[in-house]
Amino acid sequence: MIGLLPRLRRFAYGLSGSLDEADDLVQSTFERALSHIDQWQAGTRLDSWMYRILHSIRINRLHADNLRTKKLDDSDPDEQIGGDNAREMEAKLTLEAVRQFIWKLPEEQRTILLLVVVEGVSYKDVSDMLCIPIGTVTSRLARARLAIKDFVEMVPS
Amino acid sequence: MNSIDDITLVAYVDGELDPATCAEIEALLAKNQDLRGKVRSLRESTALVRSAFNHVLYSPMPDFDTGREGVVVPLIASGSAGKHRQRVRNWWPRALPLAASLAALVVGASLGHHFTERGFDRELRNAGFSLSSKDESAIQNALIQGLEKELSGTRVAWTNPDTGHGGEIVPIRTFRLEDGQYCREFVDVRNVAGSTYDQGGIACRRTDGVWKVRVRYLPENGGV
Numbered sequence: 001m002i003g004l005l006p007r008l009r010r011f012a013y014g015l016s017g018s019l020d021e022a023d024d025l026v027q028s029t030f031e032r033a034l035s036h037i038d039q040w041q042a043g044t045r046l047d048s049w050m051y052r053i054l055h056s057i058r059i060n061r062l063h064a065d066n067l068r069t070k071k072l073d074d075s076d077p078d079e080q081i082g083g084d085n086a087r088e089m090e091a092k093l094t095l096e097a098v099r100q101f102i103w104k105l106p107e108e109q110r111t112i113l114l115l116v117v118v119e120g121v122s123y124k125d126v127s128d129m130l131c132i133p134i135g136t137v138t139s140r141l142a143r144a145r146l147a148i149k150d151f152v153e154m155v156p157s
Numbered sequence: 158m159n160s161i162d163d164i165t166l167v168a169y170v171d172g173e174l175d176p177a178t179c180a181e182i183e184a185l186l187a188k189n190q191d192l193r194g195k196v197r198s199l200r201e202s203t204a205l206v207r208s209a210f211n212h213v214l215y216s217p218m219p220d221f222d223t224g225r226e227g228v229v230v231p232l233i234a235s236g237s238a239g240k241h242r243q244r245v246r247n248w249w250p251r252a253l254p255l256a257a258s259l260a261a262l263v264v265g266a267s268l269g270h271h272f273t274e275r276g277f278d279r280e281l282r283n284a285g286f287s288l289s290s291k292d293e294s295a296i297q298n299a300l301i302q303g304l305e306k307e308l309s310g311t312r313v314a315w316t317n318p319d320t321g322h323g324g325e326i327v328p329i330r331t332f333r334l335e336d337g338q339y340c341r342e343f344v345d346v347r348n349v350a351g352s353t354y355d356q357g358g359i360a361c362r363r364t365d366g367v368w369k370v371r372v373r374y375l376p377e378n379g380g381v
Binding site for chain 1: 168201308
């Protein structure tokens with residue numbers, strides 16, 4: 001279970017755009033998972049179940065706190081560029097631009113994008129996990145992917 | 158097929174399509190340069206998205222309160238707890254990049270990732286079990302159906318009432334080797350006498366339509 005931590009944290013960071021918020025989400029996810037472990041069905045994937053919990057906590061918080069504007073860590077120490085290798089710097093800038101773009105996508109598109117592309121979950125498992133039809137998964141995903149493609153093509157390389 | 162909608166094209170880039178649809182798209186790509194450009198752009202931007210959040214994996218983690226010491230939950234649990242050892246396994250490496258070449262995987266796998274050719278059978282034998290030929294052919298049928306016909310993530314179950322053994326094959330990603338062969342990753346889960354054994358593999362489809370398992374590997378021991 002502990003082995004899932006880094007990936008849950010990556011997913012939470014991708015959703016929320018803030019490491020602090022991500023860590024908070026992961027902590028709550030573990031608390032809920034452990035207190036509801038009897039609800040986890042043997043034979044199903046534990047990681048999917050935990051992604052689902054994290055996602056529902058995230059959605060509840062968004063609803064509860066929709067006055068709060070999304071805060072992004074702009075002074076995140078992890079984002080500091082190590083060394084002065086120009087190519088590395090360039091790559092970081094592109095990745096940062098991609099992250100910023102993803103954080104501006106609608107939450108439901110971002111969630112599916114992160115699960116499929118970053119976390120490697122199959123379309124079918126995403127559809128089960130979020131309880132939405134597979135057609136909705138594919139159309140939201142395609143919208144997000146096309147938007148990112150157009151964005152990346154625009155960024156001068 | 159004369160044109161491809163964006164949804165199908167994205168599914169193609171994700172390796173989510175069955176080989177037949179893949180082949181139709183490949184044929185279309187061969188004669189349409191604009192489409193090829195679009196696929197290339199999609200792949201490039203996808204690769205950026207894939208790596209955009211990875212730094213989080215390596216950044217220092219706070220001390221999470223993960224509850225009771227020693228809580229161990231298997232990633233894929235067997236139905237009965239029993240006294241058989243429960244295994245905690247990490248299936249994460251399944252998220253191979255679409256363009257992963259088989260060669261790269263084999264190298265990666267042999268560098269300590271429990272690469273095994275027939276390790277599954279050995280493991281079962283060590284535990285005192287052997288699969289009957291009827292088990293083997295049920296697995297073979299599930300494998301062929303899963304690889305040939307099913308979308309990735311679909312579970313194809315098999316059971317053998319004679320032995321009480323069962324399991325499932327789950328096809329994962331589809332990709333293409335440089336020589337044009339279609340290959341698919343899959344997970345092979347077997348439930349034998351109350352214990353669950355799982356293994357990953359890659360099978361490739363020969364030009365005569367026969368699927369050959371090219372490699373089998375145990376997942377990394379993650380979890381605890």
